[in-house]
Amino acid sequence: MDFSVLLSDVPTLLIVIVGVPAVLGAYIVGGEYLVRLLPDKSRPAVRPWIWVGPALVIVGVFLVYPVVGTAWRSLFDTSGDNFVGLSNYANQLAGFPNGNAWIALRNNIYWLVLFTLVVLFFGLLFAVLTDRVPYESPVKSLIFMPMAISFVALSVIWLFMYSYQQPGDPQTGTMNAILQVFHHDPVTWVEDANIATLALIAAGIWGFVGFAMVILSAALKGIPGDLLEAARVDGAGEMTIFRRVIFPLMMPTIVVVGTTLVIFALKAFDIVYVMTGGNFDSDVLANRMYKLAFVAFEPGLSSAVAIILVAAVVPVLIFNLRQFRAVEARR
Amino acid sequence: MSSVTYDHVVKRYTSDLTVVKDFNVEIKDKEFMVLVGPSGCGKSTALRMLAGLESISEGQIRIGDRVVNDVAAKDRDIAMVFQSYALYPHMSVYDNMAFPLQMQHMKKPDIDQRVKNASRILGLDNFLARKPRALSGGQRQRVALGRAIVRNPKVFLLDEPLSNLDAKLRGQTRIELQKLHRDLETTFIYVTHDQVEAMTMGDRIAIMNAGILQQVGTPGEIYDHPANLFVAGFIGSPTMNFVPATVENGSAKASGFSVKLPKSISATKGTLGFRPEAVTDRVTDEANSMQMKVDVVERLGSDQFLYGKVGGDAVTARVDPRMKVDPGDTVKLGLDTRTLHFFDAETELALI
Amino acid sequence: MTIASERIAVPAAERRFSPDWLGQVFSKGLLHVVVIGITLMWIVPTLGLLVSSFRSPSDIASSGWWTALSPPFKFTLDNYTGVLNTSNLGTSFFNSFMITIPATVIPVSIAAFAAYAFSWMKFWGRDFFFLALVGLLAVPLQATFIPILSLFVKFGLTPENVGFLGLWLAHTGYGLPFAIYLLANFFRSLPTDLFESAEIDGAGTLTVFFRIVLPLSVPAIASLVIFQFLWIWNDYLVALIYVGGTADFAPLTVTIANLVNSNGQGWELLTAAAFFSMIVPLIVFFSLQRFFVRGILAGSVKG
Numbered sequence: 001m002d003f004s005v006l007l008s009d010v011p012t013l014l015i016v017i018v019g020v021p022a023v024l025g026a027y028i029v030g031g032e033y034l035v036r037l038l039p040d041k042s043r044p045a046v047r048p049w050i051w052v053g054p055a056l057v058i059v060g061v062f063l064v065y066p067v068v069g070t071a072w073r074s075l076f077d078t079s080g081d082n083f084v085g086l087s088n089y090a091n092q093l094a095g096f097p098n099g100n101a102w103i104a105l106r107n108n109i110y111w112l113v114l115f116t117l118v119v120l121f122f123g124l125l126f127a128v129l130t131d132r133v134p135y136e137s138p139v140k141s142l143i144f145m146p147m148a149i150s151f152v153a154l155s156v157i158w159l160f161m162y163s164y165q166q167p168g169d170p171q172t173g174t175m176n177a178i179l180q181v182f183h184h185d186p187v188t189w190v191e192d193a194n195i196a197t198l199a200l201i202a203a204g205i206w207g208f209v210g211f212a213m214v215i216l217s218a219a220l221k222g223i224p225g226d227l228l229e230a231a232r233v234d235g236a237g238e239m240t241i242f243r244r245v246i247f248p249l250m251m252p253t254i255v256v257v258g259t260t261l262v263i264f265a266l267k268a269f270d271i272v273y274v275m276t277g278g279n280f281d282s283d284v285l286a287n288r289m290y291k292l293a294f295v296a297f298e299p300g301l302s303s304a305v306a307i308i309l310v311a312a313v314v315p316v317l318i319f320n321l322r323q324f325r326a327v328e329a330r331r
Numbered sequence: 332m333s334s335v336t337y338d339h340v341v342k343r344y345t346s347d348l349t350v351v352k353d354f355n356v357e358i359k360d361k362e363f364m365v366l367v368g369p370s371g372c373g374k375s376t377a378l379r380m381l382a383g384l385e386s387i388s389e390g391q392i393r394i395g396d397r398v399v400n401d402v403a404a405k406d407r408d409i410a411m412v413f414q415s416y417a418l419y420p421h422m423s424v425y426d427n428m429a430f431p432l433q434m435q436h437m438k439k440p441d442i443d444q445r446v447k448n449a450s451r452i453l454g455l456d457n458f459l460a461r462k463p464r465a466l467s468g469g470q471r472q473r474v475a476l477g478r479a480i481v482r483n484p485k486v487f488l489l490d491e492p493l494s495n496l497d498a499k500l501r502g503q504t505r506i507e508l509q510k511l512h513r514d515l516e517t518t519f520i521y522v523t524h525d526q527v528e529a530m531t532m533g534d535r536i537a538i539m540n541a542g543i544l545q546q547v548g549t550p551g552e553i554y555d556h557p558a559n560l561f562v563a564g565f566i567g568s569p570t571m572n573f574v575p576a577t578v579e580n581g582s583a584k585a586s587g588f589s590v591k592l593p594k595s596i597s598a599t600k601g602t603l604g605f606r607p608e609a610v611t612d613r614v615t616d617e618a619n620s621m622q623m624k625v626d627v628v629e630r631l632g633s634d635q636f637l638y639g640k641v642g643g644d645a646v647t648a649r650v651d652p653r654m655k656v657d658p659g660d661t662v663k664l665g666l667d668t669r670t671l672h673f674f675d676a677e678t679e680l681a682l683i
Numbered sequence: 684m685t686i687a688s689e690r691i692a693v694p695a696a697e698r699r700f701s702p703d704w705l706g707q708v709f710s711k712g713l714l715h716v717v718v719i720g721i722t723l724m725w726i727v728p729t730l731g732l733l734v735s736s737f738r739s740p741s742d743i744a745s746s747g748w749w750t751a752l753s754p755p756f757k758f759t760l761d762n763y764t765g766v767l768n769t770s771n772l773g774t775s776f777f778n779s780f781m782i783t784i785p786a787t788v789i790p791v792s793i794a795a796f797a798a799y800a801f802s803w804m805k806f807w808g809r810d811f812f813f814l815a816l817v818g819l820l821a822v823p824l825q826a827t828f829i830p831i832l833s834l835f836v837k838f839g840l841t842p843e844n845v846g847f848l849g850l851w852l853a854h855t856g857y858g859l860p861f862a863i864y865l866l867a868n869f870f871r872s873l874p875t876d877l878f879e880s881a882e883i884d885g886a887g888t889l890t891v892f893f894r895i896v897l898p899l900s901v902p903a904i905a906s907l908v909i910f911q912f913l914w915i916w917n918d919y920l921v922a923l924i925y926v927g928g929t930a931d932f933a934p935l936t937v938t939i940a941n942l943v944n945s946n947g948q949g950w951e952l953l954t955a956a957a958f959f960s961m962i963v964p965l966i967v968f969f970s971l972q973r974f975f976v977r978g979i980l981a982g983s984v985k986g
Contacts, residue, residue, distance in 0.1 A: 313823060
């Protein structure tokens with residue numbers, strides 16, 4: 001390892017850590033000084049803009065401008081010179097049901113449905129189960145841990161799980177070893193067009209159940225104990241209490257978690273890109289967008305796919321935010 | 332001089348929502364004035380307009396001779412104690428009290444002197460280093476008072492400061508606040524919804540309802556001579572008895588009894604009002620007696636209250652604690668007409 | 684508070700080996716078996732990789748990782764030393780810090796000022812801008828790359844010229860909506876009378892922000908910093924786009940992903956590399972869990 005790198009980098013880091021807040025602070029203080037030069041009445045109208053200015057500018061440059069730019073770009077051909085209207089979109093959405101974009105779309109829907117529902121199911125199940133054991137805390141930490149690592153590391157872990165050796169050779173991948181126990185031949189999990197997408201979704205599920213579990217667990221604990229005791233005194237059994245008291249009260253949180261998962265499923269990239277590169281019919285829209293832009297050098301088509309993604313995510317996000325506000329209001 | 336004058340003050344949020352309507356009151360220097368009324372009557376809004384936390388839609392507010400409509404809160408020379416105390420959680424008691432003085436750029440030794448002074452008056456000397464979360468409710472309230480005292484303001488504003496304390500502490504603190512007021516010799520303006528606090532603490536009381544000032548006067552005046560039906564029913568516990576009645580030949584006739592009115596009035600119908608202590612087991616004049624069918628008997632040791640019906644009307648009577656009565660009995664009660672009230676049917680103003 | 688079913692006064696269960704008692708023990712026992720079983724299942728994938736990272740290449744290719752858990756124990760550190768020496772991993776490790784720390788500090792600072800204005804100042808268009816800002820959380824980052832890349836090239840903000848500056852700014856832009864949303868929510872939850880009291884006390888805007896709001900917001904800011912730190916440390920796509928092409932500037936995630944793509948067989952290096960990239964997040968996670976989870980709870984909005 002080259003330690004000279006360290007020496008030159010640390011000063012830069014320190015400058016940034018101290019310098020950036022200091023410069024911003026100076027900017028705000030300086031701005032306040034200028035504002036005080038104004039008459040009393042105009043101060044409250046001018047001051048806020050100094051405070052939100054940097055944020056609005058940066059967000060404008062890095063989020064608003066590019067999205068508008070991409071939307072605009074999607075209406076032009078590869079060279080960028082000729083206006084082609086919506087033909088890029090038509091091109092991508094054509095060839096139903098076997099066209100490439102449709103496979104990606106289909107996979108996104110698999111992700112959307114399977115990933116979300118399975119994660120929610122296990123998240124809820126684990127939240128309920130761990131609530132009843134004294135060693136709840138370490139268990140939750142361990143199940144949650146996959147959220148802390150990068151998706152790349154996650155992909156490596158699962159590529160290894162899906163490792164394949166010829167039938168007859170000792171298996172090195174955990175999944176194939178399990179198959180062996182059931183006297184089944186080993187399977188090329190991530191290289192088989194029939195199951196590659198499912199294998200990827202399974203890896204994703206492993207990563208996210210902890211997330212769902214933690215949030216649902218917090219919601220579970222937020223249910224007043226009095227309600228459950230009253231139900232028990234009324235003679236309800238545990239399953240009934242779950243079905244008719246706990247589950248309905250948790251519904252808003254379940255919806256928030258669910259929609260967050262859906263948004264992730266729509267934007268999923270890392271896992272697919274690293275594990276299969278989108279091959280073996282496991283492609284997803286985000287991956288497709290990347291390939292069109294940086295491998296096929298088709299910015300027009302790539303932009304169209306990106307905008308399709310935006311259009312898919314926005315309604316879900318709006319719904320998510322509304323539910324989130326409702327949950328917060330209840331607290 | 333720190334008198335406070337509200338001169339035709341109005342607070343309007345939108346064209347349909349007027350929260351304070353034509354509020355006129357003059358608070359004398361060094362007076363303890365209580366603004367009292369039910370929730371939503373506008374008393375807090377009136378206080379906040381004086382503090383500078385709400386803008387004034389119409390009218391003028393003066394502190395002394397100075398019009399403060401456009402003066403910033405910090406320049407009005409007032410101090411406010413909030414209902415929830417509003418202590419800075421991350422600062423010690425000392426720092427909480429020193430903060431307003433630091434804002435005035437006062438010198439350290441002067442700040443220290445004022446803080447220590449206030450702390451001594453309020454008994455906070457042992458708590459100066461603590462943070463608010465390590466204090467009890469009563470102690471926190473004293474810190475809030477201390478923060479106000481150090482400013483040596485012209486007027487103290489207190490917004491329901493006792494409502495977060497438990498009953499026993501509330502009683503104690505009431506007494507302490509009155510002593511504080513005497514010692515500091517400064518104008519206190521105190522907002523509450525509790526009529527007991529109003530009656531016991533105020534030099535004068537201003538009663539509000541639905542944004543309109545109902546009556547201003549000393550506790551005695553308000554109790555003995557309520558200006559209208561609302562004031563009569565708001566002040567006094569148990570509540571004054573209200574019985575619909577018609578007036579004929581100088582007598583008021585209710586459904587279960589009639590009584591001779593002490594003076595003549597022009598109205599023909601309205602509401603008869605008399606406090607429970609005016610209805611007793613002593614019948615001095617047969618003409619002013621009534622029969623009550625008793626529903627509930629409340630024995631408090633020093634008092635006994637009977638709740639029941641006279642004719643068709645509900646009435647509360649305060650009788651001798653040793654009187655033997657049971658629910659279901661019918662008793663004869665006498666009405667003392669010296670403290671009788673009569674309220675006009677339409678205007679609800681007190682005619683007697 | 685648990686919702687474990689407690690029978691209300693059932694004396695029969697207190698008699699050992701009664702049907703009720705057995706039923707309870709059985710279901711309780713089953714519960715523990717299930718929970719522990721699930722936990723073990725969840726650890727297996729990570730454990731498999733961890734164990735393999737200590738095995739020689741020939742061992743990894745010829746037998747399952749679980750066989751290494753029984754004698755003879757053949758463990759080696761070769762993979763770790765190998766990966767640190769032969770690949771770019773050391774540089775990538777520092778690069779990850781060089782990217783993550785500024786890309787955390789900058790957005791958090793800018794967000795704090797903006798969030799305060801959104802929470803406690805009134806200005807024209809405030810609600811509209813806030814809603815738009817939060818709405819931008821929906822934008823899939825993929826939709827921003829091409830225009831920004833062209834912008835960077837046009838203004839010379841390439842890795843060769845300015846190092847990581849472009850990436851810092853991009854991460855700032857991407858991270859601001861969430862950061863502002865989180866902090867604004869927290870600032871708004873501060874009691875109003877605290878600000879009114881400060882107003883009466885004569886505190887100006889700057890004093891209120893620096894002496895009252897910031898000290899009280901330390902938990903929220905800590906959560907944001909940790910959440911943002913891990914998010915960027917683990918980021919792959921954004922780094923890939925903006926600095927991925929240049930080997931000297933690649934962070935851990937990019938370097939390891941490249942190893943995956945290039946190593947048809949070389950599992951041994953990959954396992955060690957993957958774990959190497961997990962050290963920092965795992966340390967941060969396990970020691971500062973409380974803050975991280977709080978960030979997650981508030982950030983269940985972040986797609």
